[in-house]
Amino acid sequence: MTLDASAAREVVAAPETRAGRAAYGAARHLAASAGVALLLVSAGAATPAAAGTAGPQPPDRSGSPAPPALPQGQIPDLGRPTEAGDEVPAFDYDAYFPGVWTFEWRVPDSPLGPGGLITGSETFERGTDGRNYTAAIEAEGPDGPFTTDSTIIYLAGQRAFVRHDTDSRGFRMLRAGRIGGDLGGFYTIHYETAPFEANGEEVRLRMTTRLVSPVNYRVESRISVAGGPFTNFGNAWWRKRLPGVTAPE
Numbered sequence: 001m002t003l004d005a006s007a008a009r010e011v012v013a014a015p016e017t018r019a020g021r022a023a024y025g026a027a028r029h030l031a032a033s034a035g036v037a038l039l040l041v042s043a044g045a046a047t048p049a050a051a052g053t054a055g056p057q058p059p060d061r062s063g064s065p066a067p068p069a070l071p072q073g074q075i076p077d078l079g080r081p082t083e084a085g086d087e088v089p090a091f092d093y094d095a096y097f098p099g100v101w102t103f104e105w106r107v108p109d110s111p112l113g114p115g116g117l118i119t120g121s122e123t124f125e126r127g128t129d130g131r132n133y134t135a136a137i138e139a140e141g142p143d144g145p146f147t148t149d150s151t152i153i154y155l156a157g158q159r160a161f162v163r164h165d166t167d168s169r170g171f172r173m174l175r176a177g178r179i180g181g182d183l184g185g186f187y188t189i190h191y192e193t194a195p196f197e198a199n200g201e202e203v204r205l206r207m208t209t210r211l212v213s214p215v216n217y218r219v220e221s222r223i224s225v226a227g228g229p230f231t232n233f234g235n236a237w238w239r240k241r242l243p244g245v246t247a248p249e
Contacts, residue, residue, distance in 0.1 A: 093154045161178070172196060
């Protein structure tokens with residue numbers, strides 16, 4: 001028995017009755033001889049009647065919101081390779097620091113406290129005049145939790161920072177430094193503190209803050225106690241708390 005092309009391409013709807021199933025069986029036999037796959041429609045759902053038909057499709061996620069964009073660097077795209085005479089833009093504090101940053105810092109024993117791992121977060125508030133800012137640290141160290149409240153002055157024209165920290169561990173320190181940058185987009189702040197007292201000892205710190213990306217910066221510290229030489233006081237990473245930002249290795 002032959003099956004014309006138009007009939008072979010029909011989809012047969014088989015009601016759930018004995019007669020319907022018999023009719024479907026006969027049609028399927030004829031279709032198989034013509035090399036055509038039929039679909040069985042039952043209770044409103046189409047089911048493949050032969051291998052090779054399309055399976056379930058993945059859900060449509062075209063309406064899902066896009067992840068937020070990460071902050072960008074501060075060097076403008078000149079549309080060409082940089083040249084030696086190109087000017088490095090002044091550092092934009094408001095575009096970089098404001099927000100919450102988390103950090104880890106392993107320190108040695110010192111008058112500031114016992115050695116070990118310090119973890120916590122620092123919140124930089126946005127300023128109102130482009131030069132006066134505040135920051136607050138909440139951290140956990142080897143001897144328990146502590147906080148630091150900071151007042152920061154940034155003089156963009158002079159490319160200079162001044163920062164005063166009040167630490168709940170019982171000391172205050174004033175540090176000042178300058179910031180420089182390069183056309184690769186890296187900015188570096190070199191800080192040094194005035195001598196201050198902590199647990200009966202005179203302490204000085206030197207810190208180099210390397211702003212290596214819009215979402216990570218590294219602090220390299222050295223300490224001098226009682227007028228002695230500066231020695232390593234540990235290196236720490238600060239990471240901006242944003243979706244998609246992972247800890248640097």
